[in-house]
Amino acid sequence: MSNDNPVSKSAFKTLTYAPVFPESSWSPADARAFSEAFFTYYNHEQRRSRIGLHTPAPVHHGNATEIRAQCQTTLNTAHPERLATTDLLPPRMPEAAWINRPSPEALIQTT
Numbered sequence: 001m002s003n004d005n006p007v008s009k010s011a012f013k014t015l016t017y018a019p020v021f022p023e024s025s026w027s028p029a030d031a032r033a034f035s036e037a038f039f040t041y042y043n044h045e046q047r048r049s050r051i052g053l054h055t056p057a058p059v060h061h062g063n064a065t066e067i068r069a070q071c072q073t074t075l076n077t078a079h080p081e082r083l084a085t086t087d088l089l090p091p092r093m094p095e096a097a098w099i100n101r102p103s104p105e106a107l108i109q110t111t
Contacts, residue, residue, distance in 0.1 A: 011042060052091040064093055 015021060015038055022034070047053045051064070058064045071090040078088065 011039070014042065049091070050094065052093040054093070059093075068093065 015035075018038065020038070022030075026034070042056075044055055044057045047055055051059050052068065054064045054067065058067055068090050075088040075090065
């Protein structure tokens with residue numbers, strides 16, 4: 001089993017491929033300032049399709065269900081005359097997300 005952290009790898013790839021990533025070298029203070037601004041955006045503003053178009057922060061802190069319910073309330077009060085269907089649902093949240101999925105035996109023991 002790999003000890004790599006795919007979440008960290010994904011964040012690092014997004015960081016290095018971002019158009020705002022500087023091409024030249026920088027001081028440690030510049031690197032800290034850039035990283036703080038970038039990861040604030042990455043965790044609090046950039047929505048992910050794999051987690052129901054939420055940002056990672058509310059999913060991590062357990063607020064995603066409440067936000068999804070607010071979204072459903074908004075969809076329920078939308079102007080039906082503008083819509084092709086009235087059966088609108090916000091994107092579904094995954095039931096589980098794993099970095100290194102445990103074996104079925106380990107899942108049985110922990111539940």
